[in-house]
Amino acid sequence: MIEARGLSKRYGDLLAVDDVSFVVQEGEVVGFLGPNGAGKTTTMRMLTGYLPPSDGTAVIGDADIFEQPIAARRAVGYLPETPPLYPEMDVQGFLRFVARLHDVPRREIRDAVDRALERCGLADVRRRVIGALSKGYRQRVGVAQAIVHAPPVLVLDEPTVGLDPIQIREIRGLIAELAAPRDGEPAHTVVLSTHILPEVEAICQRVILINRGRKVVDRPLAELTADGARLEDVFARATARDADAEEAEA
Amino acid sequence: MRHAGTIAGRELRSLFVSPVAYAVLTLWALLGAFFFLSTLVQFQEILLRMQQFQMFDQLRQMNLNDALIEPFFQTMWVFFLIGVPAVTMHLFTADKANRTEELLLTSPATIWDIVVGKYLAAAGFMVLMVALLGFFPGLLFAFGDPEVGKTWAGLLGMVLVALAYAAIGLFASSVTSNQIIAFFLALMLIVLFLLLSLIGDLGAASGFFGMGESVAGVMRWLATAEHFSRLTQGLVETRDLVYFAFIIGVFLLLTKASVESVRWR
Ligand SMILES: Nc1ncnc2c1ncn2[C@@H]1O[C@H](COP(=O)(O)OP(=O)(O)OP(=O)(O)O)[C@@H](O)[C@H]1O
Ligand SMILES: [Mg+2]
Numbered sequence: 077m078i079e080a081r082g083l084s085k086r087y088g089d090l091l092a093v094d095d096v097s098f099v100v101q102e103g104e105v106v107g108f109l110g111p112n113g114a115g116k117t118t119t120m121r122m123l124t125g126y127l128p129p130s131d132g133t134a135v136i137g138d139a140d141i142f143e144q145p146i147a148a149r150r151a152v153g154y155l156p157e158t159p160p161l162y163p164e165m166d167v168q169g170f171l172r173f174v175a176r177l178h179d180v181p182r183r184e185i186r187d188a189v190d191r192a193l194e195r196c197g198l199a200d201v202r203r204r205v206i207g208a209l210s211k212g213y214r215q216r217v218g219v220a221q222a223i224v225h226a227p228p229v230l231v232l233d234e235p236t237v238g239l240d241p242i243q244i245r246e247i248r249g250l251i252a253e254l255a256a257p258r259d260g261e262p263a264h265t266v267v268l269s270t271h272i273l274p275e276v277e278a279i280c281q282r283v284i285l286i287n288r289g290r291k292v293v294d295r296p297l298a299e300l301t302a303d304g305a306r307l308e309d310v311f312a313r314a315t316a317r318d319a320d321a322e323e324a325e326a
Numbered sequence: 327m328r329h330a331g332t333i334a335g336r337e338l339r340s341l342f343v344s345p346v347a348y349a350v351l352t353l354w355a356l357l358g359a360f361f362f363l364s365t366l367v368q369f370q371e372i373l374l375r376m377q378q379f380q381m382f383d384q385l386r387q388m389n390l391n392d393a394l395i396e397p398f399f400q401t402m403w404v405f406f407l408i409g410v411p412a413v414t415m416h417l418f419t420a421d422k423a424n425r426t427e428e429l430l431l432t433s434p435a436t437i438w439d440i441v442v443g444k445y446l447a448a449a450g451f452m453v454l455m456v457a458l459l460g461f462f463p464g465l466l467f468a469f470g471d472p473e474v475g476k477t478w479a480g481l482l483g484m485v486l487v488a489l490a491y492a493a494i495g496l497f498a499s500s501v502t503s504n505q506i507i508a509f510f511l512a513l514m515l516i517v518l519f520l521l522l523s524l525i526g527d528l529g530a531a532s533g534f535f536g537m538g539e540s541v542a543g544v545m546r547w548l549a550t551a552e553h554f555s556r557l558t559q560g561l562v563e564t565r566d567l568v569y570f571a572f573i574i575g576v577f578l579l580l581t582k583a584s585v586e587s588v589r590w591r
Contacts, residue, residue, distance in 0.1 A: 162424055164343050
């Protein structure tokens, strides 16, 4: 469903993402890990069409991000690192705008917005102005705008940052539910970045770990923790030194 | 292009919850009322004096269009220099501050949709401003008999000049993330277009930079005032319409290029 082929991003002299390739299957939830500044956000920005890769490409569904950029973007729901919100709009007005922007048919907009509001625990604040919401609620609106048009692919950059414990559990539940829906709806494919390792253990099937722009681990979660190893140790080992990183990759 | 409509609608709604829109409209209406009245008073004084001195030939040539409506539009035009940049300065800068740029650019809308959508919102506001202004010459129809065609031509001139300035303002807001800088950049560009004919004249006269008569001619053509003046005088000519379409087109394309360049940097 998602395929990254040798993605690289150069900022001047800095190689922020260096030849990263991976495949994410339909219905899979992949955790994107790495220390601060590793290149997670940059990679996600390339997958979603915000930043053009310096090298390499990615395919979303059947659409190459260079050759069919609109089709590729249409397939993705994206929660950027900073939730993109218009502070002067009210919550439901904003979600309606996002739905329309993402080509949800006019007749279905109301239902789509209601469902997103409900799923993200926003029903009570639907008429509130976004600028007056607390940080956690704004984060929820960020998640809601990513899922309102029911895209097959979700790219979520630190989705649970700033949320209270109950809401964290609910958003995790929501992500799991979107990836493996019970009611016969199509499964979503999810890539999420996070610094919360228990979150990865709770909802991800696979872990991709990048360090200094390079992919150093790409394995199913079950394998990584099979021998009772803790994800924290895996993370520490993989990011400790470049030499170690090479080893982990091999 | 449906996306452009979606974006334009959102921009307009946001504009009307901001104080800027109301401040600009209120000031505009007040200035309009003040300068309309003062032009009217002047007009009457001239009439009076002409009667006093028995200048019947000139008196016969006096009419509401040339002696009142045209100077009124010429005066109000000056306020576009500040009013239009004040309305357009936030168009792209706000999206950078809110990070909604990332939302727009990763949506199925194309960059052209985004540029046109934002421009349509600004254009709608400009039409509203000029419609508001049309109220004052409209009053004259109740008490006198100005020429309908000339009055419409003047209003058309006001709309076109505002639309051209809005395109310039949109471009200015796309090259910076700071509203204040966007405002002054737009103001500077607009003033530059006003001064172009002067620069052209000077250049041709002094032979500065080896500027020939043809370059000076182009600069004079690019200058706004002459095209605008002909419209306020009631002359609707294709070459002036082409001029405004040209300015709008060029600045929309420049805006598109500037938004694109952010991604490729
Ligand atoms: N616009 C930019 N210009 C220059 N360098 C940038 C830019 N954006 C990111 N970088 C650099 O690219 C590298 C990767 O940044 P990125 O934001 O992708 O990291 P990250 O893995 O998301 O980190 P975090 O966990 O802190 O969110 C960093 O060294 C960062 O300084
Ligand atoms: Mg990041």
